[in-house]
Amino acid sequence: QSVLTQPPSASGTPGQRVTISCSGSSSNIGSYAVNWYQQFPGAAPKLLIYDNNQRPSGVPDRFSGSKSGTSASLAISGLQSEDEADYYCGAWDDSLNGLFGGGTKLTVL
Amino acid sequence: QVTLRESGPALVKPTQTLTLTCTFSGFSLSASGMCVSWIRQPPGKALEWLARIDWDDDKYYSTSLKTRLTISKDTSKNQVVLTMTNMDPVDTATYYCARPSPCGGMTFDFWGQGALVTVSS
Numbered sequence: 130q131s132v133l134t135q136p137p138s139a140s141g142t143p144g145q146r147v148t149i150s151c152s153g154s155s156s157n158i159g160s161y162a163v164n165w166y167q168q169f170p171g172a173a174p175k176l177l178i179y180d181n182n183q184r185p186s187g188v189p190d191r192f193s194g195s196k197s198g199t200s201a202s203l204a205i206s207g208l209q210s211e212d213e214a215d216y217y218c219g220a221w222d223d224s225l226n227g228l229f230g231g232g233t234k235l236t237v238l
Numbered sequence: 239q240v241t242l243r244e245s246g247p248a249l250v251k252p253t254q255t256l257t258l259t260c261t262f263s264g265f266s267l268s269a270s271g272m273c274v275s276w277i278r279q280p281p282g283k284a285l286e287w288l289a290r291i292d293w294d295d296d297k298y299y300s301t302s303l304k305t306r307l308t309i310s311k312d313t314s315k316n317q318v319v320l321t322m323t324n325m326d327p328v329d330t331a332t333y334y335c336a337r338p339s340p341c342g343g344m345t346f347d348f349w350g351q352g353a354l355v356t357v358s359s
Binding site for chain 2: 131161162164166173174175176179180185217219220221224225226227228229230231232
């Protein structure tokens, strides 16, 4: 069981806005930046959001991140079929361990 | 251009030791602020952070696996090696090496393609 808690699944229809949550504690999300990764089947994860709310170049501005206290969220607006993937949050921890969430499978209906 | 590539055996037997090599280019592990991490993902399951080695040879290990893991670097070859002892079928996973930037966090801007390791007799 992951220390960072994500819902196992999320869904939406094209054009909708979907949010995925990531819940942690004061020793991880509460103290360190949260990052989000997008992963397609058979591929390595791709950095989607870093430092809580920053987008690497090339990531559409439909993707946004936020953090408040010990929780973070990834929002996808204008949902598209190609957004169907697995999404993971990640953060460092005071125990000097890296942590990932359990992952959220996003389905575009 | 930064690239990373994992190499190692595709199949290991239970109780054996796994040795994986990450060969990278586009940066140097002798440069201040550089580091490399290992991450794994069992089939159909979540990512799991394993270890990190820094430019100054500082090393960090997953608390749950630290007794079984050793990470090392060869800066002259641009390689990072991960060994995991006493392999078990539950260790079957795709093993990735990735570059955290900056070192102290979980921002992995570049990943290898992954190496699938199956543990079976």
